[in-house]
Amino acid sequence: METIAQQAQVITAQELLKHWMGHRDLTRKVIEAFPEKDFFNFSIGGMRTPAALISELLAIAGPGLRQMVEGGKEPLNEKFEFNGSKARVLELWNKADKEVETLWSKISMERFHDRIVTFGQYEGSIWSSIFYFIDNEIHHRAQLYVYLRALGIAPPPFWERDFGDK
Template sequence: MNETAIQDRAVLTTADLLTHWQGHRRLTRRVIERFPEEQLFTYSLGGMRPFGALAWELYGVSLYTLQGMVRGEWPEPQFPQALPQDRAAVLAAWDDLTGQLDEQLPKVPVERYHQPQAMFWATLPGHAAVTYAIDNEIHHRGQGYVYLRSLGLEPPPFWER
């Protein structure tokens, strides 16, 4: 595919995509911060996982997506059996990944967003893989909002990304 065809297909620039993704990540970070420490990894409703477990999942999906987009290779992820169960560890990992996204996503060749990417669960264009990571975060952050409200806590405004 030539450069003109790729640009004709673009709706967002890589910088726009990064800004959008990082906006969602900033908002999710504020949700993590809003949880009382003692309930981040214990509180749940209706059989859903605690928000701390969801936060680790969001971290893992974003890391997997970034690495896949950068390398163009998507091996099956190896998740640790036990992750730290404290907010400080989640936020430290979150912040580290924020820096990685800022540094590495702009280096992804633009054509990779349009090429099929063979992930361990499906083959999708790169832009769909990134969209999945963002959508997954929005979905689970919504669960966090429900948890916070049920605890009598006001979640951060969703439009302040």
């Protein structure tokens, strides 16, 4: 009789996706909280506008996962045509969410430790790159929270996220 050792897993791929999507849902709420004019123009101390910060997040999520699934080394492209419309931003955000969920299912558990170079310049594993995408979103969202508070707007509670663990 053969004994098969099982390695305990802290989190599944599906739980990690749910965690990331919880962050993306919260970031969507932060985008929605901005007055349209301020979303495209507000800045403190020469930092990037909310629209510029969100452009970076849009440039990373779907395209980064696409590289993990399909290969290739497309450059980081943060140029989006928002046309001064938050509705357009949210449309692109929702489209990126769908792309993330679709591509995620194509990454097998075995591949999370594969080495990759995202956007032709950032070397790491698939899992470390995904963690960076999440960390970067949290970092940008924190800046957006500061902007909202400076505008006298209470940001959405950061703890109100659905991570699928309830």
